Amino acid sequence: MSWLWNPFGYFFGGSTQEQEPNQEEAIKSLRESEKFMKKKQEYLEKKVIEEKANAIKYGKQNNKRLAIQALNRINTFEKELNHIDKVLANIEANKYTLENASSNSQMLKGFMTANKALTSANNNMNAAQVDELMDDLSEQQGIANQIAEAISSPIGCYTDFDDEELAKQLKDLEQEKQEQVTLPDAPRVPLPFVPAKVANKELEELESWANAS
Secondary structure (H helix, E strand, C coil), X not given: CCCCCCHHHHHHXXXXXXXXXXXXXXXXXXXXXXXXXXXXXXXXXXXXXXHHHHHHHHHHCCCHXXXXXXXXXXXHHHHHHHHHHHHHHHHHHHHHHHHHHHHHHHHHHHXXXXXXXXXXXXXXXXXXXXXXXXXXXXXXXXHHHHHHHHHHCCCHHHHHCCHXXXXXXXXXXXXXXXXXXXXXXXXXXXXXXXXXXXXHHHXXXXXXXXXXX
């Protein structure tokens, strides 16, 4: 009967209603257990070192009884350390398995969310609609190109001239302009001959005049 008090649940933290296991809580619990066991391991390793020192000390003192007691404690501690090593290995294996399961669960949730989003997006369209849309886009693009070509076409009086004829007229104009600019060569007039002495004397007079001013 479910209403009866459950003493095992009281002492071991259980309840009359089973709770669903939680991966994150399980991983957290394993990490706490691992931390506790490592602390215990560290403590026992220190005790082994201490008891080894005691056994050596009592042996040198010829105190056989205390030396044997120290050796017994060493054996007990080392046995417990071996047990802790196995427990830590099991904890590590279970933690690794749970962490992988948690990662897989997260990835699966992501895949499910992506699938729902993709399904929702695809519900609003189908292949026939996409084909029709692409055909419409292609048709409208063609119309736009035709409009652009029509707008850029020459209109009015500019449509009556041929491009080759206009190019010939331009070439004739350039030739005519070049003929007008070209002037006949000017006649060469020989420069008057000036003796070197006269030239030098004039330069000296010019320098004197410049220095005097």
